[in-house]
Amino acid sequence: xxxxxxxxxxxxxxxxxxxxxxxxxxxxxxxxxxxxxxxxxxxxxxxxxxxxxxxxxxxxxxxxxxxxxxxxxxxxxxxxxxxxxxxxxxxxxxxxxxxxxxxxxxxxxxxxxxxxxxxxxxxxxxxxxxxxxxxxxxxxxxxxxxxxxxxxxxxxxxxxxxxxxxxxxxxxxxxxxxxxxxxxxxxxxxxxxxxxxxxxxxxxxxxxxxxxxxxxxxxxxxxxxxxxxxxxxxxxxxxxxxxxxxxxxxxxxxxxxxxxxxxxxxxxxxxxxxxxxxxxxxxxxxxxxxxxxxxxxxxxxxxxxxxxxxxxxxxxxxxxxxxxxxxxxxxxxxxxxxxxxxxxxxxxxxxxxxxxxxxxxxxxxxxxxxxxxxxxxxxxxxxxxxxxxxxxxxxxxxxxxxxxxxxxxxxxxxxxxxxxxxxxx
Numbered sequence: 416x417x418x419x420x421x422x423x424x425x426x427x428x429x430x431x432x433x434x435x436x437x438x439x440x441x442x443x444x445x446x447x448x449x450x451x452x453x454x455x456x457x458x459x460x461x462x463x464x465x466x467x468x469x470x471x472x473x474x475x476x477x478x479x480x481x482x483x484x485x486x487x488x489x490x491x492x493x494x495x496x497x498x499x500x501x502x503x504x505x506x507x508x509x510x511x512x513x514x515x516x517x518x519x520x521x522x523x524x525x526x527x528x529x530x531x532x533x534x535x536x537x538x539x540x541x542x543x544x545x546x547x548x549x550x551x552x553x554x555x556x557x558x559x560x561x562x563x564x565x566x567x568x569x570x571x572x573x574x575x576x577x578x579x580x581x582x583x584x585x586x587x588x589x590x591x592x593x594x595x596x597x598x599x600x601x602x603x604x605x606x607x608x609x610x611x612x613x614x615x616x617x618x619x620x621x622x623x624x625x626x627x628x629x630x631x632x633x634x635x636x637x638x639x640x641x642x643x644x645x646x647x648x649x650x651x652x653x654x655x656x657x658x659x660x661x662x663x664x665x666x667x668x669x670x671x672x673x674x675x676x677x678x679x680x681x682x683x684x685x686x687x688x689x690x691x692x693x694x695x696x697x698x699x700x701x702x703x704x705x706x707x708x709x710x711x712x713x714x715x716x717x718x719x720x721x722x723x724x725x726x727x728x729x730x731x732x733x734x735x736x737x738x739x740x741x742x743x744x745x746x747x748x749x750x751x752x753x754x755x756x757x758x759x760x761x762x763x764x765x766x767x768x769x770x771x772x773x774x775x776x777x778x779x780x781x782x783x784x785x786x787x788x789x790x791x792x793x794x795x796x797x798x799x800x801x802x803x804x805x806x807x808x809x810x811x812x813x814x815x816x817x818x819x820x821x822x823x824x825x826x827x828x829x830x831x832x833x834x835x836x837x838x839x840x
């Protein structure tokens with residue numbers, strides 16, 4: 416027996432490691448350390464107005480921590496050799512991150528060079544590397560499985576209120592304030608000296624509301640099929656089939672220069688994804704735009720592939736449809752229909768330009784033999800999908816055991832959901 420094959424390793428000469436801005440991280444940590452002592456003192460002395468310090472401590476502490484962790488402008492860079500494999504990342508021969516410690520990775524285009532930011536599990540501070548060119552960045556992300564073709568990226572950007580017109584922003588803040596003042600007056604009139612705690616609770620609730628409006632981040636999930644925009648209680652999915660353009664912007668809004676990404680949609684108004692005012696906001700906008708464009712290209716590549724009708728339901732009832740898909744994957748559909756290789760079916764699952772019905776149908780067929788590799792690839796395709804409904808359907812197929820009689824019901828539900836999605840599209 417020959418020696419085991421060495422693990423593939425990507426070596427990047429002329430790379431570097433970007434150091435976080437420790438001064439801002441220290442300031443943010445110090446401000447947060449004031450929270451518990453302030454609460455203890457306020458409760459012990461019953462001087463509850465001291466609790467207003469918490470607003471400033473958490474506000475400025477969050478800002479300092481975010482800036483220290485995210486800002487790369489003028490940051491120090493250690494130059495050296497990067498070695499990247501499926502196991503993790505080494506810098507000058509020393510492992511600096513294992514693959515399981517990392518959540519995701521992004522391009523970070525800056526005026527000072529092309530960076531890659533890797534988000535760590537359980538840590539605010541990311542790992543940021545400098546690479547010489549896009550080819551090296553693409554290879555690094557693909558080696559670790561973080562490229563746009565194989566995984567969905569989740570990015571947290573500025574509050575969605577920043578994307579609103581000034582008039583809407585004002586109404587969202589002034590409206591509750593106009594209710595707050597008469598409420599406090601009414602409490603004082605009814606309760607007299609006992610109104611203090613209740614009035615304070617009303618004011619604290621208003622402050623929490625305005626704090627949430629200003630600082631609750633927008634989450635953008637970018638998959639191979641489109642992207643999801645989430646802010647507070649709202650969530651919207653935008654398929655790439657509707658996206659006509661992706662550009663960054665710098666607009667004066669309310670006397671402040673706001674940065675972000677503008678996504679043009681066919682037959683609809685644009686979607687604005689705000690990223691902030693500082694140099695961090697500018698870099699975040701470039702990073703988000705790059706990820707959206709990479710995912711769009713992956714989607715467009717699949718759009719050129721031929722379609723097949725054999726995966727569609729037609730006149731069959733739901734259970735018959737599941738059984739025919741399973742037979743298709745096993746190569747035994749009927750004498751008029753040629754067998755489809757598992758790899759061809761899996762490529763259809765991974766093709767984000769196909770309809771939900773085709774992708775889920777191909778997943779059912781591909782996993783019909785119980786091959787764990789087929790289930791793994793379907794699961795990866797689900798992880799790379801932004802549409803919540805389609806992701807759940809693919810996950811359901813990947814988890815279904817081919818020899819479990821009850822699995823048929825789960826597959827019927829997944830295919831029915833996919834059909835509904837195609838009708839809604």
